[in-house]
Amino acid sequence: MAKTSFEHKNQTYTLTGKWDGDVFTAVAKQDRKPASDPFKIERPKGDDAASDDVLENAAFSALKAAIEDGSALSSIDGA
Numbered sequence: 001m002a003k004t005s006f007e008h009k010n011q012t013y014t015l016t017g018k019w020d021g022d023v024f025t026a027v028a029k030q031d032r033k034p035a036s037d038p039f040k041i042e043r044p045k046g047d048d049a050a051s052d053d054v055l056e057n058a059a060f061s062a063l064k065a066a067i068e069d070g071s072a073l074s075s076i077d078g079a
Contacts, residue, residue, distance in 0.1 A: 001016060001017070001018045002016065002017045002018070002024075002026075002056045002060075003015065003016045003017075004060055006064055008064075008067055008068055011030055012030070013028050013029070013030050013035055013064075013067060014028070014029050014030075015027070015028050015060045015063050015064070016029070017056060017059055017060070019043075019052070022042055022043040023040055023041070023042050023043070024040065024041050024042075024043070024052070024055055024056055024059055025038050025039070025040045026038070026039045026040075026041075026056070026059040026060055026062075026063055027039070027063070028063045028064075028067055028072060034073075035067060035072060035073065036063050036066060036067060036072035036073060037072065037073065037074055039059050039062050039063050039066075040059075041055050041058060041059045041062075043055060
């Protein structure tokens with residue numbers, strides 16, 4: 001399981017993710033409450049495909065950007 005944290009507007013967010021086959025699913029939480037919809041990224045096929053670390057960083061970067069721009073909770077908050 002991959003894990004990182006960051007601060008935004010004086011709030012701490014924890015980003016976690018795990019692989020299930022070729023799909024990495026990441027989610028953000030604030031304390032124990034969901035702070036984002038799940039974000040999924042699929043491992044591409046081929047010899048020149050990005051490494052797992054690169055894909056995990058991409059998923060975490062997308063979640064962080066969604067939290068910062070306010071779009072992270074579209075299905076949870078009914079927006």
